[in-house]
Amino acid sequence: MLSINGQGLYDGKRQLIGGVITFRDTTDATRRTNELQKLAQYDELPGLPNRSLFVEQLSRAMGRSQRKSAPLAVLFVDLDRFKSINDTLGHDIGDALLRQVAGRLRTNLRIGDISGRWGGDEFVVCLEDFGESNNAAAAAQKLLLVLSEKYEIGNSEVYATPSIGITMYPDSGATPDLLIKAADLAMYESKKRGGGRFQYYSQALNTQLAQREELEIGLRHALVRNEFVLHYQPRIDLANGRLIGLEALLRWQHPRFGLLPPARFLPILESSGLIHSASEWVIATSCRQLAAWQRQFELPDLSLAINLSQQQLVHQRLVDTIKSALLDTALDPGCLEFEISDGAIAQKRTAELSTLQGLRKLGVRISLDHFGTRDVSFESLDNGFIDSFVLDQSLIVDVAENGSHQRIVRAAIAMAQGLDIEVAAEGVETLSQLEFLRSCHCDLAQGFLISRPMQSDKIAAILRSEIAGTRLLARGML
Ligand code: C2E
Ligand code: MG
Numbered sequence: 001m002l003s004i005n006g007q008g009l010y011d012g013k014r015q016l017i018g019g020v021i022t023f024r025d026t027t028d029a030t031r032r033t034n035e036l037q038k039l040a041q042y043d044e045l046p047g048l049p050n051r052s053l054f055v056e057q058l059s060r061a062m063g064r065s066q067r068k069s070a071p072l073a074v075l076f077v078d079l080d081r082f083k084s085i086n087d088t089l090g091h092d093i094g095d096a097l098l099r100q101v102a103g104r105l106r107t108n109l110r111i112g113d114i115s116g117r118w119g120g121d122e123f124v125v126c127l128e129d130f131g132e133s134n135n136a137a138a139a140a141q142k143l144l145l146v147l148s149e150k151y152e153i154g155n156s157e158v159y160a161t162p163s164i165g166i167t168m169y170p171d172s173g174a175t176p177d178l179l180i181k182a183a184d185l186a187m188y189e190s191k192k193r194g195g196g197r198f199q200y201y202s203q204a205l206n207t208q209l210a211q212r213e214e215l216e217i218g219l220r221h222a223l224v225r226n227e228f229v230l231h232y233q234p235r236i237d238l239a240n241g242r243l244i245g246l247e248a249l250l251r252w253q254h255p256r257f258g259l260l261p262p263a264r265f266l267p268i269l270e271s272s273g274l275i276h277s278a279s280e281w282v283i284a285t286s287c288r289q290l291a292a293w294q295r296q297f298e299l300p301d302l303s304l305a306i307n308l309s310q311q312q313l314v315h316q317r318l319v320d321t322i323k324s325a326l327l328d329t330a331l332d333p334g335c336l337e338f339e340i341s342d343g344a345i346a347q348k349r350t351a352e353l354s355t356l357q358g359l360r361k362l363g364v365r366i367s368l369d370h371f372g373t374r375d376v377s378f379e380s381l382d383n384g385f386i387d388s389f390v391l392d393q394s395l396i397v398d399v400a401e402n403g404s405h406q407r408i409v410r411a412a413i414a415m416a417q418g419l420d421i422e423v424a425a426e427g428v429e430t431l432s433q434l435e436f437l438r439s440c441h442c443d444l445a446q447g448f449l450i451s452r453p454m455q456s457d458k459i460a461a462i463l464r465s466e467i468a469g470t471r472l473l474a475r476g477m478l
Contacts, residue, residue: 048102048123054116058126058176061114062169065128072169073136075125076183077105077143080161080195082121089156096153097160108146109139124180140164140198148196161196163187172201185212216268218254223281227253230286233453234462234472235305235424235446238438241471243462245303245337247446248286249453250278266309275309280321282306284328287336289456291329297463305337305367313340314351319358326362333363339390342368342376356385367424372408382419388443389416393427396447400432413440434473449473 049057058074065072079085079101086094098121105115105123114126127139144162151158165186173179182201185208190199222228232246252260269275283306290304312318326333338359359366368376368389380386391409399405409425416423425437428447437445450472451462462472 047099048106049114049116051116051118054114054118054124054126055176055180057114057116058124058179061126061128062176062179065169070129071171073127073139074167074169074179074183075127075136075140075143075198076118076165076167076180076187077123077125077147077162078164078187078191079121079147080163080191082160085158085160089158093153093156093158097151097158100151100153101147101160101162104146105143108143118180122184124183136166136168137198137200140166144196144198163191163195164198165190165201166198167201212268214256215254215265216272219252219265219268219272219274219278222252223277227255228278228281229253229259229455230282230289231453231455232286232289232459233446234451234459235303235444236450236472238434238442238445241473243466243472244301244444245305245335246290246459247305247339247453248282248307250282250307270309270311273311275311276315276317279308279312279318283321283325287325287329287331290335291331293460293463294331294335296460297467299463299467300332301335302463303335303337305339307339307369310341310352313355314349316355316358318355319362322359322362322364326364334365337365337367337388339367339369341370342374342380360385372412378415381415381421386421388422388424391423391425391442396425396427396433396437397429399436400430406436409437409442410440413442417441 061072079097082094082097085097101121101123102115102117105125109115109125109127112128114128116124118124125139125143127136144164147160147162151160165183165188167173167179167183167186169179172182182205185205186199186201189205190197193199218227229251231249231251233249234243235245235247236242237244250262250266252265254260257264266275269278286304286306290302294300294302308318322336322338325331326336340356356366365387366385368381368386370392371389372392372395381389389412391412395405395409399409413423422443424444424446425433425442426446428434428437428445428449430449433447434445434449454462466472
């Protein structure tokens with residue numbers, strides 16, 4: 001390919017006296033630009049269009065659909081338990097699996113249908129040119145079958161099933177963004193029903209989507225409008241009933257929906273990236289509160305547990321936030337415990353491990369939350385990161401009568417003692433649960449039986465009674 005460039009030559013009186021013409025071979029440069037453009041639009045891993053190209057193609061398809069008055073379907077495809085495949089078989093197998101899924105998507109769609117990679121193990125498909133919505137279901141069913149067939153990767157046989165959400169244009173959304181969001185929601189619904197199935201987007205889901213969007217917009221302003229609130233739940237030492245610490249639990253005082261628990265907004269905080277600033281607020285506010293209580297009630301050992309989301313561990317910013325909270329409050333770092341989910345430890349990703357190392361250097365404690373809900377290896381417990389774990393509520397809820405849960409709890413506590421790890425049990429609601437935990441020598445307990453999470457003024461009253469010698473649990477109960 002040739003590029004020609006001409007330039008006039010002028011004398012002092014600005015009279016044209018000649019010219020210079022340059023010829024340049026631009027074959028290489030053009031090829032490089034094209035390759036870069038392609039790389040930007042196609043996802044390197046499965047060789048499928050990426051988000052932006054898919055959205056562009058979808059919006060063109062929507063234009064065609066409008067002109068022809070023919071509906072269009074968008075499918076959101078997500079692999080079930082992909083994370084655990086990645087965790088147990090390794091990232092190379094995970095990547096190979098995604099490549100094969102992409103291949104099966106490409107080969108099993110009709111010419112003209114569009115597919116793309118939305119991110120991670122999420123794929124999107126747009127089906128054009130069919131009359132009734134049943135056809136979209138037939139296509140989804142076919143994809144479900146082909147994507148559920150055995151994958152042969154190296155010497156391994158891997159089985160995976162997809163969850164699929166279906167939306168129709170124009171019924172379920174007027175823009176590519178809305179259509180895909182709705183399909184994502186429908187996919188999530190099929191996941192909730194056990195996975196390996198597809199689900200249409202419905203009016204009920206529609207209301208949910210509208211609420212979610214309202215919440216997402218509201219969350220952007222919640223911090224500056226001072227709408228976040230912290231509740232604190234006491235934790236007691238099971239050996240003597242003393243209140244030894246508190247867990248900070250985030251709430252959102254929504255102007256329209258009232259006081260919302262984390263389950264209603266935490267997933268949105270996490271998926272929108274707002275979790276970082278919200279958590280900075282949680283850390284700064286709860287540390288200030290703890291320092292004030294320690295001083296006011298002369299309880300220098302009173303501890304505080306703060307929950308962290310997995311995304312936060314990828315950012316070094318977390319370590320800086322905690323460091324400045326420690327500097328501001330002059331708290332003993334040993335009084336702070338950060339609760340993480342076991343995924344962070346199990347996956348051994350360098351960014352996350354380096355944050356954990358940063359936390360260790362600060363001298364704060366690290367605790368594994370929701371223990372017993374996922375597989376954790378001995379190695380990840382004995383790698384020096386973990387000071388304690390919190391037995392999940394689902395184990396405690398029926399521990400007084402469920403023999404299997406009794407054995408698990410007893411074994412977990414015995415193992416923790418062997419590894420010099422402290423154990424807390426949460427969700428303790430009855431005396432018989434408490435008695436069982438005490439009989440296994442569980443260290444700490446937390447739950448409605450002892451106290452519900454409460455606002456700081458109520459906690460101050462509890463602390464006042466505690467130092468006056470009145471325990472949350474009467475002596476006879478222990
Ligand atoms: P979690 O860390 O397991 O917190 C304990 C949850 O159990 C709290 O729910 C608490 O209200 C509830 N609970 C306590 N005792 C009992 C009981 O006896 N029975 C029953 N049924 N429930 C009890 P909450 O406040 O709704 O928090 C839910 C989850 O949200 C927390 O689970 C934690 O994982 C997360 N979370 C809360 N605050 C934050 C935060 O500031 N940042 C992050 N990243 N996550 C948070
Ligand atoms: Mg917790």
